[in-house]
Amino acid sequence: MAHLIAPSVLSCDFANIQRDVEMINNSTADWFHVDIMDGVFVPNMSFGFPVIKAINKHATKPLDVHLMIVNPDQYIQQFADAGSDILTVHYEACPHLHRTVQAIKAAGMKAGVALNPHTSVDLLENVINDIDMVLIMSVNPGFGGQKFIQNACEKVKQVKALREKYNTDILIEVDGGVNLDTGKQLLDAGANVLVAGSFVFNSDNPTETITRLKSI
Numbered sequence: 001m002a003h004l005i006a007p008s009v010l011s012c013d014f015a016n017i018q019r020d021v022e023m024i025n026n027s028t029a030d031w032f033h034v035d036i037m038d039g040v041f042v043p044n045m046s047f048g049f050p051v052i053k054a055i056n057k058h059a060t061k062p063l064d065v066h067l068m069i070v071n072p073d074q075y076i077q078q079f080a081d082a083g084s085d086i087l088t089v090h091y092e093a094c095p096h097l098h099r100t101v102q103a104i105k106a107a108g109m110k111a112g113v114a115l116n117p118h119t120s121v122d123l124l125e126n127v128i129n130d131i132d133m134v135l136i137m138s139v140n141p142g143f144g145g146q147k148f149i150q151n152a153c154e155k156v157k158q159v160k161a162l163r164e165k166y167n168t169d170i171l172i173e174v175d176g177g178v179n180l181d182t183g184k185q186l187l188d189a190g191a192n193v194l195v196a197g198s199f200v201f202n203s204d205n206p207t208e209t210i211t212r213l214k215s216i
Contacts, residue, residue, distance in 0.1 A: 003187055005213050006033035006064050007206075008175070008197030009055060010046055017051075020201070021058045027210040031064040031086070033175070033195045036079075038069040041093055042142035049082045056083030064195075066114060066175065068141050069093065073100050080107035088112030088135050088173075091119055101130050112173070116141065117149050121158035128166050133193070134159045138186075139176030148177025153189040160190030184216050 007029050012020035024032060034052060039045040056063055062085035069075070072089045073096075079087055087109045094100045097113065104111040112133035113124065117140055124134060136159065138152035152174060159172050173193035174186045183194050196213055203209040 003191070003214075003216070004030040004171075004193045005210055006031035006173070006193060006195045007200045007210060008033040008035060008195050010035045011197035011201040013201070017054065018058055020206075021055055023206055024210075025058070025060045027207045028214045029061065029210045031062045031193075032059050033197075034063055034065045034084075036065060036067050036069060037142060041070045041090065042068045044142045049078055052079070052082040052084065059083075062086060064088070064112075064173075064193075066112075066135065067093075068114075073103060076100075076103045076107050080109055084109055086110040086112055086133065088114050088133065090114045090116065090141075091123060092116055097127055098130060101127065112171075114141075114175075115155070117151070121155050121162065124159070125162060128162050128170065129168055131170060133171040133173055135173045135175060136191070137176055138174050138178070138182070141176075146177060148179075148182045152176070153185050156186055156189040156191045163190075178213075180212060180216060183213055187216055 037044045037046040064086045065084040066088045087104045101111045110132040113131050114135035136152050136155050138149050139146035171193050172191045174191045175195035178194050178196045179199045200206045200209050
């Protein structure tokens with residue numbers, strides 16, 4: 001399959017969020033990536049349900065929602081109601097991961113599991129057949145614009161090996177420090193969804209930047 005591009009709206013201009021949503025609608029991007037942070041699991045906070053609903057009101061592409069929060073289970077239905085199509089939780093935040101994944105699917109969404117840079121891919125082996133996507137964090141979560149952690153490429157290869165071992169169709173998404181150079185490295189390693197925030201929205205022509213990422 002051709003790889004997917006999911007611009008991170010965390011890096012958009014919040015004063016002109018409808019404009020930036022329309023830009024993504026009209027670009028070659030495939031998804032909207034929406035980061036939810038609670039100031040507890042990560043040292044930062046971001047938007048909640050009203051902003052997701054506002055984005056969903058104008059978005060014509062799926063919402064890929066990434067929860068960087070503690071106790072995600074208690075909000076699953078609310079994220080579904082707000083318009084989430086894919087809901088990704090952190091392995092590190094879910095002591096009962098199978099149950100969380102089942103709840104996400106029962107709410108009508110696809111289920112993803114994210115791994116922080118220090119978390120081993122091997123820990124996914126017992127859940128790999130139950131999920132739709134693995135999100136490899138290539139920066140420490142919490143802030144945009146960080147430097148790419150090179151070991152992410154090796155972790156992508158490890159997820160790809162798990163995918164092949166268990167004959168699954170999971171997507172491999174990477175978030176953090178993605179640009180044209182790191183994006184190519186990640187795709188070569190086996191990734192098929194690239195999240196890009198500051199690289200897109202800080203560029204002179206975000207639409208063209210998305211096209212270039214799509215064309216790697």
